[in-house]
Amino acid sequence: MSVSYTSILWNKQKKTYDIGIIIGVLSFTLIFFIGHTVLHPDATFETIFIRNFGLLAFVMLHIILIIGPLARLNTKYLIILYNRRHFGVSMFIMAAIHGIFSILNFHSLSNTNPIKSVFLSNLKYDSIIQFPFQTLGFLALIILALMATTSHDFWLKNLGPKIWKGLHMMVYLAYALIIAHVVLGALQNETSPILYGVVFMGFLLVAGLHIYTGMKEIRADKPLGNDIDFVFACKVADIKENRAKMVMVSGERVAIFKYEGKLSAVNNFCRHQGGPLGEGKIVDGCITCPWHGYQYRPEDGQSPPPFTEKVETYQLKLENEEVWINPQPFPEGTHVEPVKINQ
Amino acid sequence: MIELISLTIDAFFIYLGIGLLFSIWFVLVGAKKIDNGMEDTPFHFKLILIPGSVLMWPVMLIKILKK
Numbered sequence: 001m002s003v004s005y006t007s008i009l010w011n012k013q014k015k016t017y018d019i020g021i022i023i024g025v026l027s028f029t030l031i032f033f034i035g036h037t038v039l040h041p042d043a044t045f046e047t048i049f050i051r052n053f054g055l056l057a058f059v060m061l062h063i064i065l066i067i068g069p070l071a072r073l074n075t076k077y078l079i080i081l082y083n084r085r086h087f088g089v090s091m092f093i094m095a096a097i098h099g100i101f102s103i104l105n106f107h108s109l110s111n112t113n114p115i116k117s118v119f120l121s122n123l124k125y126d127s128i129i130q131f132p133f134q135t136l137g138f139l140a141l142i143i144l145a146l147m148a149t150t151s152h153d154f155w156l157k158n159l160g161p162k163i164w165k166g167l168h169m170m171v172y173l174a175y176a177l178i179i180a181h182v183v184l185g186a187l188q189n190e191t192s193p194i195l196y197g198v199v200f201m202g203f204l205l206v207a208g209l210h211i212y213t214g215m216k217e218i219r220a221d222k223p224l225g226n227d228i229d230f231v232f233a234c235k236v237a238d239i240k241e242n243r244a245k246m247v248m249v250s251g252e253r254v255a256i257f258k259y260e261g262k263l264s265a266v267n268n269f270c271r272h273q274g275g276p277l278g279e280g281k282i283v284d285g286c287i288t289c290p291w292h293g294y295q296y297r298p299e300d301g302q303s304p305p306p307f308t309e310k311v312e313t314y315q316l317k318l319e320n321e322e323v324w325i326n327p328q329p330f331p332e333g334t335h336v337e338p339v340k341i342n343q
Numbered sequence: 344m345i346e347l348i349s350l351t352i353d354a355f356f357i358y359l360g361i362g363l364l365f366s367i368w369f370v371l372v373g374a375k376k377i378d379n380g381m382e383d384t385p386f387h388f389k390l391i392l393i394p395g396s397v398l399m400w401p402v403m404l405i406k407i408l409k410k
């Protein structure tokens with residue numbers, strides 16, 4: 001929310017969240033080391049270490065990719081989404097441990113440059129079975145590094161939303177590279193089909209959830225009308241207390257909030273990173289974005305001082321139990337008297 | 344092919360090297376020029392801008408030159 005920067009805006013919830021990540025990482029590692037030693041007693045420490053952190057990063061990447069769609073289906077997942085950037089940076093650290101340790105282990109013993117060794121020690125680029133799969137992991141790691149190192153709001157603001165968003169959409173390219181890295185790499189070690197099955201299920205889950213929520217959104221986006229007159233939006237009873245109903249008017253998504261016996265409508269697009277305000281809640285009298293917690297007053301769409309973000313507001317009216325909306329937005333931050341619900 | 348890969352990796356290292364030099368200047372001087380929120384930002388926070396500016400230096404350089 002601009003003003004000056006601190007590394008991370010610490011609050012209790014974020015600390016709990018980060019402790020959760022650390023506990024998760026440690027338990028995964030413990031279970032993996034024990035399990036691996038039981039199943040393959042002759043494996044070296046280095047092998048287990050490399051596999052552990054590769055797999056951990058891979059699992060975390062799946063969680064990151066499905067958490068967006070999941071939070072749209074069920075708001076109880078919002079808490080994980082809320083600090084997705086911490087999760088992303090942690091995932092990068094796990095991937096970096098795996099990658100750097102692999103390079104130290106396999107490529108730093110000769111006197112060629114270790115990175116050149118990753119790309120040039122195996123030249124069977126035309127083979128599938130013996131493909132130099134580590135190169136794919138390396139390229140993916142660079143993408144993850146770009147995302148992790150630019151995840152702070154400073155970069156969002158100063159690279160501009162277009163470049164930033166572009167960088168972060170590359171996560172899907174990284175995901176494809178990593179799947180190829182795992183499958184082609186495993187082809188050279190693993191003989192059991194279980195790994196392929198699990199990788200394939202993970203992919204189905206990610207792709208399936210994205211397609212499913214995408215289709216739901218297209219249906220929800222059917223416009224209500226484009227004329228100046230008020231158009232019917234929803235019933236008062238359709239909106240839960242302190243939450244919103246999203247409607248599409250004049251090509252824009254609008255969130256209609258119900259709180260303290262009143263109704264207010266604002267543009268759905270959070271000015272931070274475009275989070276869906278209509279999926280957020282009213283907290284302390286302010287609309288609170290589900291993604292990173294930016295807040296806006298429902299009656300005028302303004303962030304409380306010292307913050308300066310603003311969203312458009314809309315005129316509502318009530319007819320019996322029906323909520324009607326004027327599709328013409330007011331300029332960002334315009335005060336609109338909330339509509340009182342007679343209960 | 345081997346030559347090309349080898350040259351690309353050399354270029355990558357040169358890119359990172361320039362990025363490292365740039366990032367030191369960026370943290371000490373440059374960041375203030377494009378973002379006035381940096382004026383009273385504590386120094387330890389500025390350090391976390393280093394990795395990002397090592398990688399994204401051409402974009403930031405262009406933004407600063409355009410100002």
Ligand code: HEM
Nearest residue numbers: 051054055057058095099102134137138140141178182185
């Ligand atoms: C510099 C980059 C990388 C290098 C040099 C590298 C190297 C390796 C090697 C040597 C293996 C085989 C390990 C074995 O089975 O003994 C492997 C497997 C694997 N890697 Fe990577 N990797 C890199 C990046 C990544 C990244 C970015 C990810 C995911 C986020 C990743 C995830 C995995 C997974 C899931 C496996 C297979 C499961 C396992 O055997 O642990 N790798 N990688």
Ligand code: FES
Nearest residue numbers: 270272273275289
């Ligand atoms: S998108 Fe980040 S707070 Fe709304």
